[in-house]
Amino acid sequence: MKNEPQEDVFSEKLDLKLWGRVFRHALPYKRLLMPLAIAAVGIAICDASFALVTRWTVDAVAQQQQVNLWPYATVYFVLALALSIGVWMFINAAGGLSNNMSHDIRQECFKKLQELEFAYFDHRPTGWLISRLTSDCDKLARIIAWGTLDVLWAVCLVFIIAVVMVVMQPLLGLLVLSVVPPLVWVSAVFQKKLLLSSRETRKYNSMITASYAEELQGLRTTKSLVRENENQREFEVLSTQMYGVSIQNALQSAVYIPIVLTLGSVAAGIALWRGGADVLSGSLSLGTLVAFIFYAGQFFNPINQIAQTLVQMQGAQAAGERVLSLLATMPEIRDHEEVQARLRLWDRPDRPVDVAPDGYEREIRSVAFEHVDFSYQTGEPVLQDFNLTVEAGQTIALVGASGGGKSTIVNLAARFYEPTGGRILVNGRDLRDRSLEWYHSNLGIVLQGPHLFSGTVRENIRYGRLDATDAEVEAAARSVNADSFIRALEKGYDTDVGEGGNRLSTGQKQLVSFARALLADPRIFIMDEATSSIDTETEQLIQQGLKAIFEGRISFVIAHRLSTIRGADRILVIEKGRIVESGTHEELMIARGHYHALYTQQFRNEQVEHMLDVGVVGS
Numbered sequence: 301m302k303n304e305p306q307e308d309v310f311s312e313k314l315d316l317k318l319w320g321r322v323f324r325h326a327l328p329y330k331r332l333l334m335p336l337a338i339a340a341v342g343i344a345i346c347d348a349s350f351a352l353v354t355r356w357t358v359d360a361v362a363q364q365q366q367v368n369l370w371p372y373a374t375v376y377f378v379l380a381l382a383l384s385i386g387v388w389m390f391i392n393a394a395g396g397l398s399n400n401m402s403h404d405i406r407q408e409c410f411k412k413l414q415e416l417e418f419a420y421f422d423h424r425p426t427g428w429l430i431s432r433l434t435s436d437c438d439k440l441a442r443i444i445a446w447g448t449l450d451v452l453w454a455v456c457l458v459f460i461i462a463v464v465m466v467v468m469q470p471l472l473g474l475l476v477l478s479v480v481p482p483l484v485w486v487s488a489v490f491q492k493k494l495l496l497s498s499r500e501t502r503k504y505n506s507m508i509t510a511s512y513a514e515e516l517q518g519l520r521t522t523k524s525l526v527r528e529n530e531n532q533r534e535f536e537v538l539s540t541q542m543y544g545v546s547i548q549n550a551l552q553s554a555v556y557i558p559i560v561l562t563l564g565s566v567a568a569g570i571a572l573w574r575g576g577a578d579v580l581s582g583s584l585s586l587g588t589l590v591a592f593i594f595y596a597g598q599f600f601n602p603i604n605q606i607a608q609t610l611v612q613m614q615g616a617q618a619a620g621e622r623v624l625s626l627l628a629t630m631p632e633i634r635d636h637e638e639v640q641a642r643l644r645l646w647d648r649p650d651r652p653v654d655v656a657p658d659g660y661e662r663e664i665r666s667v668a669f670e671h672v673d674f675s676y677q678t679g680e681p682v683l684q685d686f687n688l689t690v691e692a693g694q695t696i697a698l699v700g701a702s703g704g705g706k707s708t709i710v711n712l713a714a715r716f717y718e719p720t721g722g723r724i725l726v727n728g729r730d731l732r733d734r735s736l737e738w739y740h741s742n743l744g745i746v747l748q749g750p751h752l753f754s755g756t757v758r759e760n761i762r763y764g765r766l767d768a769t770d771a772e773v774e775a776a777a778r779s780v781n782a783d784s785f786i787r788a789l790e791k792g793y794d795t796d797v798g799e800g801g802n803r804l805s806t807g808q809k810q811l812v813s814f815a816r817a818l819l820a821d822p823r824i825f826i827m828d829e830a831t832s833s834i835d836t837e838t839e840q841l842i843q844q845g846l847k848a849i850f851e852g853r854i855s856f857v858i859a860h861r862l863s864t865i866r867g868a869d870r871i872l873v874i875e876k877g878r879i880v881e882s883g884t885h886e887e888l889m890i891a892r893g894h895y896h897a898l899y900t901q902q903f904r905n906e907q908v909e910h911m912l913d914v915g916v917v918g919s
């Protein structure tokens with residue numbers, strides 16, 4: 301199936317309220333808005349003044365035999381100079397405004413993305429969010445900066461021309477102005493048609509590009525399945541559709557431009573017919589007639605510009621709505637009013653060291669799930685009446701088949717999601733009554749495939765606590781058994797780990813991430829153990845490293861290699877969101893239940909793998 305690129309819905313009505321809210325983002329840039337407005341008005345005045353200078357010149361030449369043309373040429377030159385300065389000013393101001401605004405909107409969106417809870421991202425595809433942050437923001441900023449300028453300039457120009465004409469010769473002025481309403485109507489209709497057909501062309505264009513890419517990537521498969529003719533037919537349909545919409549677009553332009561030119565000529569014709577008669581009767585000067593003809597041809601551009609910008613605004617309204625709705629989204633997991641009040645109350649220098657920023661105790665002694673229900677989607681429960689209490693110093697291992705709910709349990713313990721029923725308690729107090737930031741600052745998380753940042757090993761460990769000294773960094777590495785392998789690297793702690801840490805093995809990355817977690821000294825440690833097999837030597841290093849991390853903390857470990865968690869205080873076998881077995885490794889092995897089955901199965905698999913390895917090496 302071909303993926304059709306999504307284009308925005310075209311809004312029939314201009315939503316002024318929405319644009320008002322978008323325009324508010326331009327307000328901090330008053331220093332750019334002022335020159336923008338001055339430039340737009342100034343350029344319109346210059347544009348309209350050329351006809352007046354021409355009028356004076358023509359009248360002067362018509363009235364006198366000998367005319368000194370220098371003053372007229374000078375005024376013309378000054379106008380041209382002023383116009384250039386105006387254009388320079390507006391390019392500067394509009395460019396600056398557009399860049400600043402898209403920077404601000406992007407920053408705000410990014411900040412919002414960081415505040416929003418994971419559940420928000422479950423319902424929104426990454427591609428959707430990325431296009432909010434890139435094309436939508438740019439689209440809005442461009443329209444606001446350049447669109448404002450165009451509309452301001454165009455409205456000023458039409459207004460000045462209309463006033464000047466009516467003041468110079470009211471009747472003739474009104475006659476020439478009679479072409480403006482049809483001009484506005486034609487421009488609005490055709491600009492909309494052009495926008496829609498050019499969007500269609502763009503859509504087919506990207507579908508054709510995607511088709512080429514797919515064909516090139518799957519060339520071998522196409523040949524092996526003998527699908528050439530079918531592919532060719534599919535491509536032909538696409539290409540014919542593209543041809544159709546391109547022709548439509550070209551036809552629309554071909555009709556629109558002559559209509560507008562005709563209307564301009566009608567205006568000039570009216571000026572010539574009526575104005576010519578007035579010149580002959582002596583009630584109108586020749587120069588004024590020339591100015592009228594000049595103005596008649598000048599209407600098209602600004603009106604076209606206004607229509608184009610308004611149509612573009614209608615087209616970009618959906619982008620505006622999406623960006624503003626993202627910015628207006630309130631994170632569902634956040635400190636409620638009462639917690640915020642307590643944070644303000646306790647934000648003072650005399651707060652005792654054992655008191656957290658929210659006024660309750662800093663020390664975390666226990667985390668408990670009390671009759672917790674949870675579902676990602678209504679009607680599909682993942683956890684039901686889940687109960688678990690973990691005290692400081694205890695390590696809880698979660699094992700069980702995929703999809704049982706292990707990650708969900710740790711996500712709830714980390715408050716990345718909130719229970720749909722029941723409560724999670726910290727030291728017996730509802731987690732929702734505690735500060736979210738304080739709680740998260742107490743978490744240390746090491747995920748599967750630990751992520752390292754480009755930089756040195758030392759920098760990566762120091763990420764856990766930025767003010768840690770070199771000695772503390774090295775002590776942390778020693779505690780988790782990472783020190784010896786780090787020292788064996790080419791430049792020791794100053795070895796560059798490469799992008800994403802790709803110069804280190806998975807086991808080494810895990811050791812570095814343990815050191816980082818230990819340095820951060822979290823009260824709650826969560827680990828989703830890597831599934832990939834690691835050699836026995838590294839595995840032992842990891843086991844010993846983990847001991848240092850688990851000590852004194854509340855630890856949750858999602859274990860895939862069951863050998864890692866033999867020392868856990870409690871192993872929970874999770875199936876369909878329930879604890880089906882619980883106990884220490886020894887107790888569960890004696891019980892010969894689910895855990896015993898899992899363990900022996902894994903042990904057998906490892907043996908077979910080992911034998912196969914040996915066999916391969918031996919052959």
Ligand SMILES: Nc1ncnc2c1ncn2[C@@H]1O[C@H](COP(=O)(O)OP(=O)(O)OP(=O)(O)O)[C@@H](O)[C@H]1O
Nearest residue numbers: 422676677682700701702703704705706707708709
């Ligand atoms: N973000 C999500 N949105 C919707 N459903 C989800 C989401 N995450 C998990 N689930 C569903 O919740 C159930 C429990 O998933 P969970 O990831 O907690 O299991 P798990 O035991 O950790 O599995 P694994 O070992 O494969 O990671 C599964 O049925 C899964 O499909």
